[in-house]
Structure formats: structure tokens, C-alpha cells
Amino acid sequence: MADLATATRKSALTARGGFSEVVLTPAPAASRLSLRAGADALPGLSASLGVTLPTRPKTSASNGKRHALWLGPDEWLVIDESEADLMAAATTSGTLHSAVDVSHRNVAVVVSGPGAEVAINSGCPQDLSLAIFPVGACSRTIFGKVEIVLLRLAEDTFRVECWRSFSPYVFGMLSEGAADAGH
Amino acid sequence: MLLIYCPYCEEERSELEFRNAGDAHIVRPTNIAEISDEEFEEFFFLRQNPKGLIFERWRHIHGCGRFFNAARDTVSDRFYTTYKAGEPKPDVAAILKGEQDKGAAR
Ligand SMILES: [Zn+2]
Numbered sequence: 001m002a003d004l005a006t007a008t009r010k011s012a013l014t015a016r017g018g019f020s021e022v023v024l025t026p027a028p029a030a031s032r033l034s035l036r037a038g039a040d041a042l043p044g045l046s047a048s049l050g051v052t053l054p055t056r057p058k059t060s061a062s063n064g065k066r067h068a069l070w071l072g073p074d075e076w077l078v079i080d081e082s083e084a085d086l087m088a089a090a091t092t093s094g095t096l097h098s099a100v101d102v103s104h105r106n107v108a109v110v111v112s113g114p115g116a117e118v119a120i121n122s123g124c125p126q127d128l129s130l131a132i133f134p135v136g137a138c139s140r141t142i143f144g145k146v147e148i149v150l151l152r153l154a155e156d157t158f159r160v161e162c163w164r165s166f167s168p169y170v171f172g173m174l175s176e177g178a179a180d181a182g183h
Numbered sequence: 184m185l186l187i188y189c190p191y192c193e194e195e196r197s198e199l200e201f202r203n204a205g206d207a208h209i210v211r212p213t214n215i216a217e218i219s220d221e222e223f224e225e226f227f228f229l230r231q232n233p234k235g236l237i238f239e240r241w242r243h244i245h246g247c248g249r250f251f252n253a254a255r256d257t258v259s260d261r262f263y264t265t266y267k268a269g270e271p272k273p274d275v276a277a278i279l280k281g282e283q284d285k286g287a288a289r
Contacts, residue, residue: 057194075247141246
């Protein structure tokens with residue numbers, strides 16, 4: 001007869017402390033742009049923003065503290081960790097585009113450590129192995145019940161962007177996943 | 184978990200990232216203000232609901248956000264193929280023949 005799985009009792013607050021495999025850090029404030037544009041606007045926008053908007057799925061481009069993440073064939077999330085004025089930069093491009101300042105719509109959690117993949121995969125169905133989701137890869141996807149944008153900053157470090165009001169849920173789910181990553 | 188190939192992301196993703204968006208290749212009449220109530224009903228409400236092969240719109244809502252089309256089997260839930268919005272409807276006979284050949288090879 002097959003062995004029955006045995007649940008182990010753990011404290012209700014187990015997932016609120018530190019974890020051996022994963023570190024969760026709320027990211028500092030950043031400015032963010034939800035950008036929609038056609039192919040003909042890309043050279044102008046890239047020049048104004050100082051970062052080349054990527055055109056391949058699941059890729060990003062970075063220039064210092066500024067990151068441009070491909071979300072869809074005509075959609076990008078631009079993040080500036082130094083809180084620079086991205087709207088002003090887009091405006092000077094002289095191109096036809098749609099830019100919405102979403103700096104305060106999103107917050108981000110930086111997930112790092114050897115268990116980072118496991119913590120995120122506790123609620124996200126994407127293949128995060130390095131061959132499929134290399135450093136610099138990004139994607140809008142799902143985490144538990146909410147939508148997130150993932151960016152791989154390093155082999156063992158991810159930036160998880162989510163809507164502000166969903167952030168306690170995301171941080172809680174990541175904590176649960178991080179607690180499991182040690183097992 | 185069911186994996187669906189998004190023609191815009193160019194890879195298979197979990198079904199959790201997608202939403203069904205009804206039948207594909209429904210053409211809106213160009214003379215919409217002139218058609219009768221019966222014709223509007225036919226265009227707007229009435230669908231075949233076939234058992235087997237169906238052409239549907241799907242949206243990669245928690246991914247690239249794009250609508251695309253898919254040929255799916257309503258019995259097995261198998262996706263035969265997906266293709267970008269605006270591309271022509273694939274040949275039904277060719278799809279089913281391909282499936283038969285695969286079956287025979289098994
Ligand atoms: Zn997609």
C-alpha cells in the first residue's frame with residue numbers, strides 16, 4: 001500500500017519571519033510608464049527614453065536604473081528606479097504613442113536567493129528555469145489570483161511587479177512559497 | 184495543466200493566462216443598420232456549438248494581452264493549432280487529416 005502523505009503542523013506565523021533560501025524585499029519607489037506604440041514610433045521613443053524598446057517576446061532592455069520590459073507586441077512597461085520623469089521623456093519623442101504614468105499603481109517585491117524560483121513558482125505557472133527564462137527575461141503572467149509582471153534581474157533574483165492593492169496578497173503568497181522553498 | 188501556444192509570445196503558456204472569447208470568424212455585416220431583427224439575431228446570438236472541431240477567439244489576457252484564433256476540439260479540449268488574428272481560417276480537412284495520420288502512426 002502506498003504511504004499516505006503526512007501533513008506537518010507549523011505555526012500560523014511561520015511564513016512571517018526570515019527564510020533560509022529566499023529574501024523578500026519591498027522595492028523602493030520607482031517611476032513607471034505604461035507605454036503603447038506602433039513600430040514606427042520605436043526609434044524616436046527609444047532615443048528619448050534612453051533605452052531601446054525591445055521587440056522580441058519576453059525580453060527587456062536596461063540602461064542604468066531604467067528598464068524597458070516587453071509586455072505585448074505594442075506594449076511596454078518602463079521602470080525607472082531613480083524616479084526620473086518618464087512622462088517628460090516620452091513627450092519629447094515627437095512620436096504618436098500612448099503613455100500613462102503608473103508609478104503609483106504598481107509596487108514591486110524583489111525576490112532573491114537560491115529558492116527564488118520555487119517561491120515564485122508556488123503561485124506562477126511559468127517555466128522559470130534559466131534556459132527558458134534567462135537573466136533579463138520578463139513577462140506579464142499570473143501569480144495565484146493576481147496578475148504580475150516578472151523581471152529576472154540575476155540568476156537568483158527576480159523583480160515582481162503587482163498592483164498596489166494586491167501587494168499584501170502577493171507578499172503573503174511569496175512568503176508562503178519562500179517558507180516551502182526551504183523544504 | 185493545459186498548455187496553449189500563443190502566436191504572439193511564440194511559446195506555450197499555461198491555460199491560467201488565457202480567456203476564451205467566443206467563436207472566431209464571425210463577420211459583422213457591413214449594412215448593420217439595415218438588416219432585419221432575424222438577421223441580427225443570427226449574426227449576434229446564434230452559434231453552432233459543435234461537438235468536435237471549433238474555431239474560437241482566445242485572449243492571452245494575463246500575458247501579451249492579444250486576441251488570437253484557435254482550432255480546438257470541444258470533446259477532448261485539444262488545441263489543434265493557434266494563429267494570429269486576421270490570418271485566414273486554416274483548412275479543416277487538412278487539420279482532421281493530420282490528426283488521423285498521427286492516430287494511424289501511433
Ligand atoms: Zn501572448
